[in-house]
Amino acid sequence: MTEVALTEQLDQAIEAMLRNPDAPPGGAGPEIVELLSLAAELRGLPRKDFKARVKKELEREISMSKTAARASANKPARYKIRKGFRTVTPYLTVADTHREIEFITKAFGAEGRIYGLGSAGGFHAEYKIGDSMLMIGGGGKGSNWKGSPTPGALHLYVEDVDAVYQRAMQAGATSLMAPTDQEYGDRDAAIADVGGNQWYIGTHKGARYLPEDTHNLMPYLHPTGAPKMIEFLKQAFAAEEIFVHKTPDGTIPHAKVRIGTSIVEMGEAHEQWKPMPMTFMLYVEDCDAWYARAMKAEGAVSAGEPADAPYGGRTGAVKDPFDNMWYISGQIKETTA
Numbered sequence: 001m002t003e004v005a006l007t008e009q010l011d012q013a014i015e016a017m018l019r020n021p022d023a024p025p026g027g028a029g030p031e032i033v034e035l036l037s038l039a040a041e042l043r044g045l046p047r048k049d050f051k052a053r054v055k056k057e058l059e060r061e062i063s064m065s066k067t068a069a070r071a072s073a074n075k076p077a078r079y080k081i082r083k084g085f086r087t088v089t090p091y092l093t094v095a096d097t098h099r100e101i102e103f104i105t106k107a108f109g110a111e112g113r114i115y116g117l118g119s120a121g122g123f124h125a126e127y128k129i130g131d132s133m134l135m136i137g138g139g140g141k142g143s144n145w146k147g148s149p150t151p152g153a154l155h156l157y158v159e160d161v162d163a164v165y166q167r168a169m170q171a172g173a174t175s176l177m178a179p180t181d182q183e184y185g186d187r188d189a190a191i192a193d194v195g196g197n198q199w200y201i202g203t204h205k206g207a208r209y210l211p212e213d214t215h216n217l218m219p220y221l222h223p224t225g226a227p228k229m230i231e232f233l234k235q236a237f238a239a240e241e242i243f244v245h246k247t248p249d250g251t252i253p254h255a256k257v258r259i260g261t262s263i264v265e266m267g268e269a270h271e272q273w274k275p276m277p278m279t280f281m282l283y284v285e286d287c288d289a290w291y292a293r294a295m296k297a298e299g300a301v302s303a304g305e306p307a308d309a310p311y312g313g314r315t316g317a318v319k320d321p322f323d324n325m326w327y328i329s330g331q332i333k334e335t336t337a
Contacts, residue, residue: 081283082313082331087260089133090219091279091327093150094195097123097140103194104129104136107168108156121145129156130216135281150325151196152278153220155265157210161203165189168199176272181205198276213242214263219280221266222273223322226252228299229266232320233257235297237282237290239264260284277323287330291316294328 081087094100097114104110104127112127118137122145125136134154139145158164162179168191169175176190176198188202200220204211223229227250233239234257242256242263254267259282269275284290287306294300299321306316306328315329 081261081285082329084128085133085281085283086215086262087283088219088262088264089135089281089283090152090154090217091135091137091281092152092195092197093147093279094136094138094197095140095149096195097125097136097138097143099140100136100138100193100195100197101125101127103168103171103173104134106171107173107193108158108164110134117143120147122147130158132215132217134217149196150279151198151276153198153200153222153273153276155200155202155218155220157202157204157214157216159203159209161187161189161201164201165191168193168201173199186211213258218263218265219278221264221278221322221324222269222275223266224269224275225322226255226266226268229320229322230255230257232297232299232322233259233264236294236300236318236320236326238293275322277325279325280327282326282328284328284330287314287316287328291318291328294318294326 092100101110101114108129110127110129112125114123114125116123118124122138122143123140127134127136138147138149165179172194173191176192177188179187179189181187185206186202186204188200190198190200192198203209210216221229230239230241230244230252237259239257239259242258244252244255246252251268252266254265256263256265267273282290291306295302295318297320301319303317303319303325304315306314308314313329313331315327318326318328320326
């Protein structure tokens with residue numbers, strides 16, 4: 001019922017009460033009946049004061065009802081993590097989406113699909129490598145994308161690092177490190193792909209080529225100040241330390257943290273391994289709650305408050321102190337890859 005209708009109905013009910021105090025409030029709605037009970041207690045006041053007092057109570061009641069309605073409409077729903085994805089999915093932004101996809105398909109056997117142009121004029125693609133998902137976006141033939149590439153670093157575990165390294169080189173990669181046995185039990189190689197992204201390719205020399213509690217594909221950060229990076233992830237996204245190797249001077253050359261169902265690795269920036277701020281899609285059940293939590297973390301900067309998106313999600317964006325971008329997303333409806 002509108003505010004005008006309530007006011008008119010109240011005026012009629014009050015006039016009836018003043019004419020016959022003992023008559024029941026016939027035809028009055030539940031909102032009016034509640035106020036008339038208050039009016040009955042106040043009717044000993046002078047007529048002018050009585051009507052003014054009851055009108056004030058009505059206005060307060062209407063205001064509270066509107067506020068409650070807005071709160072109900074804005075209350076965040078429960079969202080589900082998107083099917084087929086883990087909590088954290090790395091998002092590579094490249095100048096040529098099609099060329100990047102051709103590379104990961106030839107080098108790593110990636111499978112997926114490229115979607116149409118988005119609102120920013122760029123492509124969006126989702127590909128699976130082993131047991132993990134990777135998002136790719138940016139420019140390419142037929143796009144009007146005006147953004148800047150943001151290459152990242154990724155750690156990929158494969159069954160045969162030597163064979164995959166050779167395939168990557170044949171697909172156009174630049175070698176950063178040839179396959180080498182490491183003292184920690186892996187055989188590793190490193191390459192830069194056609195889009196400038198760095199891939200650390202490894203095979204674990206144990207019963208399985210994947211170490212325990214590890215996925216095929218994990219983002220690898222090179223922050224200047226890894227302890228601070230870990231602390232931010234704890235505050236913002238409830239990250240848990242799995243492994244942290246710290247030298248006597250406090251430097252962290254390698255660390256693993258768990259965020260939800262995902263593993264994020266990192267190592268202090270040094271020599272040729274420079275900081276490479278990345279973009280991530282963080283799937284959660286409650287976008288608004290996790291955005292609010294992330295914004296309380298030291299150094300967090302909002303890049304977009306939570307809002308419903310046309311692709312079926314509700315997304316907010318936060319930039320961390322190391323310039324990594326985190327798109328915090330809850331799924332409203334299912335999206336098929």
